[in-house]
Amino acid sequence: MTLSCHKWIAALLILIFAPLTSANKPAAPESDKPIQVLLNDWTSQLVLARVTGQVLQSMGYNVGYVNKTSNAQWGSLKLGLSHIQVEVWEGTMSKMFQRMIDAGAIVDAGTHDAITREEWWYPLYVEELCPGLPDWQALKKCSDLFVDPRTAPQGMYLGGPWEKPDAARIRALGMDFKAITVEQGDDLWVELKRAAIEQRPIVLFNWTPNWVEAKYPGRFIEFPDYHPDCETKPSWGTNPRFLHDCGNPKQGWLKKAAWKGMPDTWPCAYETLQNINFSNAMIAELASMVDVDGLSYEAASDKWMADNQTIWSQWIPSHCQVEQQRIQ
Numbered sequence: 001m002t003l004s005c006h007k008w009i010a011a012l013l014i015l016i017f018a019p020l021t022s023a024n025k026p027a028a029p030e031s032d033k034p035i036q037v038l039l040n041d042w043t044s045q046l047v048l049a050r051v052t053g054q055v056l057q058s059m060g061y062n063v064g065y066v067n068k069t070s071n072a073q074w075g076s077l078k079l080g081l082s083h084i085q086v087e088v089w090e091g092t093m094s095k096m097f098q099r100m101i102d103a104g105a106i107v108d109a110g111t112h113d114a115i116t117r118e119e120w121w122y123p124l125y126v127e128e129l130c131p132g133l134p135d136w137q138a139l140k141k142c143s144d145l146f147v148d149p150r151t152a153p154q155g156m157y158l159g160g161p162w163e164k165p166d167a168a169r170i171r172a173l174g175m176d177f178k179a180i181t182v183e184q185g186d187d188l189w190v191e192l193k194r195a196a197i198e199q200r201p202i203v204l205f206n207w208t209p210n211w212v213e214a215k216y217p218g219r220f221i222e223f224p225d226y227h228p229d230c231e232t233k234p235s236w237g238t239n240p241r242f243l244h245d246c247g248n249p250k251q252g253w254l255k256k257a258a259w260k261g262m263p264d265t266w267p268c269a270y271e272t273l274q275n276i277n278f279s280n281a282m283i284a285e286l287a288s289m290v291d292v293d294g295l296s297y298e299a300a301s302d303k304w305m306a307d308n309q310t311i312w313s314q315w316i317p318s319h320c321q322v323e324q325q326r327i328q
Helices: 003-024 043-058 073-078 090-102 124-128 136-141 166-172 186-198 267-275 280-291 297-307 309-315
Strands: 035-039 063-067 084-089 106-111 117-123 155-159 177-181 204-208 218-220 254-259
Touching: 035 043, 035 073, 043 063, 043 084, 043 267, 043 280, 043 297, 043 309, 073 090, 073 106, 073 254, 084 090, 090 106, 090 117, 090 254, 106 267, 117 124, 117 186, 124 218, 155 166, 166 177, 186 204, 254 267, 267 309, 280 297, 297 309
Parallel strands: 035 063, 035 084, 155 177, 155 204
Antiparallel strands: 084 254, 106 254, 117 204, 117 218
16 A cells, blocks of 8 residues: 555544544633623522532633622623523513513523422411411401501511512502512511511511521412413403502423523533523522521532532533532
8 A cells, every 4th residue: 555545544534533533522611701690689599600600610611790680680691791690580580581582682591490489478377367368368358467667557568679569469459558678688587587586477578499488487478370461461350450460470480591692602601501400499408508507608609519519510511521620
């Protein structure tokens, strides 16, 4: 066989096996540009965001964090100033989420196993004072039990610092309540603890998954079942004059959202984000580490990563795996 023939065969083998060789090389990180993970203002999101960031850091990515409210985050995602939101709640974010999807500004990065609910809630001892709970009509009859100096002579509903149509619901359902809001989400639990010590009636905003019901047994108020028309058609529901004469979804989804350019800029990071998946129990555990055990958000994330490497390592696709950096 001639020398030129040998060279021809060698070149042919390179062409055949080169794609296989490159396919086996670690694909991450594809860019040194920092991936900016959104931080909101409630415990589970703040810890899940840091867990997500640490998983991506283990793959070699540069990761940063951006503090935004749940309302301001959409513009940040649209402009590519932030790139990941790991907790999109159906009960409060579905409208903006779908609007941004329809506009092509963000991408749906998948749904967690966790089932969510966001609603008015009361500690269980209140049922002894207000028979008929958790039915909303029983609450309506018992409004005088919830009178507070901040709302007198009306009953007080305590809401979080997030924009919600509670005043519209109170009006539509003819309830003798007034909604007031706390400045920070953690203030809800301060008020709840105070009321529980005094065994004082309180109705406030709560959600699941959360740590609260593990410490304070309670129930959600059962308003008329949610329907999308409740938010857009006054003729729907018990009050033909007003919107929001219904409750929130009872079996809500929990999604992840990403900047529209993420799949092309960091393909492996985006695939990993799609695989990241938390259950109700996992989220409640993470929130409890902070709100019950007193760990910082960073310490809770560190502990979860150290205790659950077999879970999070499986989120990283095999073709994206690199020598993982040690989690500090």
